[in-house]
Structures are given as structure tokens and as C-alpha cells.
Amino acid sequence: MSLESDVGRVTRDVMGAVSDSVCFNLTSVLKNEMKMSDDQIVRAIAIVRSTIESTGFNGVNQYVSLLKAVQKESDTPKKSKLFG
Numbered sequence: 001m002s003l004e005s006d007v008g009r010v011t012r013d014v015m016g017a018v019s020d021s022v023c024f025n026l027t028s029v030l031k032n033e034m035k036m037s038d039d040q041i042v043r044a045i046a047i048v049r050s051t052i053e054s055t056g057f058n059g060v061n062q063y064v065s066l067l068k069a070v071q072k073e074s075d076t077p078k079k080s081k082l083f084g
Helices: 005-031 037-077
Strands: none
Touching: 005 037
16 A cells, blocks of 8 residues: 555544544533534534544645655665765
8 A cells, every 4th residue: 555545544543533522522512501503513513523634634645745755855866975
């Protein structure tokens, strides 16, 4: 498997767990303390879940891009100062 697919799978699992936890707690607060309707809660949770997951994927995509650039740089032969 490629680096992107491995990292994507792990990111999906981690961000899913984070978003599940946040949304579970947020649902309780919105329902019990703020007395929001079920429709309002569903909309709020969708926004929160989307934000968490997109932030996680954007961060990981930047990391993978940086890692690939570093790997590409280390794979190219370097001119030595002695012979360059």
C-alpha cells in the first residue's frame, strides 16, 4: 500500500473516533443545557463532525506532501563539494 492510503486509513479512524467523542458530549450539552431541538442538534453535529474530519485530513495531507518532498530530495544524488 502507498503512504497516502496508509496514512489516510489511520487518519480516518482517528478523526472518526475524535469526532464521535466530541459529538456525543456536544449532543448532551445542546439537548440538556441549551434545550435545542433535534433538528438543530443534527445540523450542529454535522458541522462539527465535518470540521473535525476536514481539519484532520488537511493536516495529514500537508504532512504527507512534506514527507514526500523530503524523501524525493534524499533520493536525488547530491553533488559533493569535492567534485562539484
